[in-house]
Amino acid sequence: MVIDPIHTIAAAVGFASMFFLWLAIILGLSLARGWTMTSMKHSSLLALHGSMALIGLTLGIVHGFAQLAPADKTVHLIDVVVPFTNAVDPFGIGVGVIALEIMTALAISMTMQKLMGFHRWRALHSLAYAAYTLATGHILISGSETGGPVITVIVLIPWLIMVGLWMTGTASKEDKEGMADKFTTRLRGKLTTVQVDPIVCARFGFCEQEAPEVFQLRGDGQLAYQTVVADNQVDAAVAAVRACPARAISIEMGTSASVGMSGLRAAMQEQAAAPAPQTNGNYPTNEFSRIRTNGRR
CATH class of the missing domain: 3.30.70.20 (Alpha-Beta Plaits)
Incomplete structure (x- = not known):
């Protein structure tokens, strides 16, 4: 079997994109929950979060459009822009396109935080978890390198860590909000x-x-x-x-x-x-x- 070097490079770029996006999400969770506020400046953490997200998104875009380069031409321009249009792998490529488009929208929303308002912006930003989940599904469905159980587990571990931290932080947030509601009554x-x-x-x-x-x-x-x-x-x-x-x-x-x-x-x-x-x-x-x-x- 002849391995297309372009496909190999594109796959490596895709895995690198997932790594940086995962780091950005974990840093974003730290920002939202205040986990590292005593050990790291908020501005430094925010800058690192933005840098990781930008690198991951850029690599993801490169990965998507690199699929147009192989000689077999199984992926066309419309397939990396409009979800579920690919004739060979509509679902796998489709969820990857949706994930990339969501992340692009989130990156654009960073410039409109004040215009959107905190709650609307934060609700939109929470789609990052869904986007990463879709990207994980894209790798497992479409990635030719993830056929074995070892690679599958390696792909799933970061996703499981993200879900675990998100659930832990959500429960902690609900407890704090309940406590804040009680204090609001006492403050009157x-x-x-x-x-x-x-x-x-x-x-x-x-x-x-x-x-x-x-x-x-x-x-x-x-x-x-x-x-x-x-x-x-x-x-x-x-x-x-x-x-x-x-x-x-x-x-x-x-x-x-x-x-x-x-x-x-x-x-x-x-x-x-x-x-x-x-x-x-x-x-x-x-x-x-x-x-x-x-x-x-």
């Missing part, structure tokens, strides 16, 4: 204050979309926020805590008091040794976003 009628860590804050503006009365992303790129939250703004403030991908916002509940609105305070980008001065309590430590009761978590 109390003196509720907001603090933003300027070292961690990445100025995405998702907090402003959730609670525009509390947070404002200024024209100079700095985040301004109300240090004291009115009772009717507690729900929005808690939603902003959940939405913040950098885990930079904390909410503190004090004793019962009448709530007066303070002026906007800016979370300036400064060095850790000289944090922005605050007037409502001590400046929070550089941890995950949290809701605190009387100074205790």
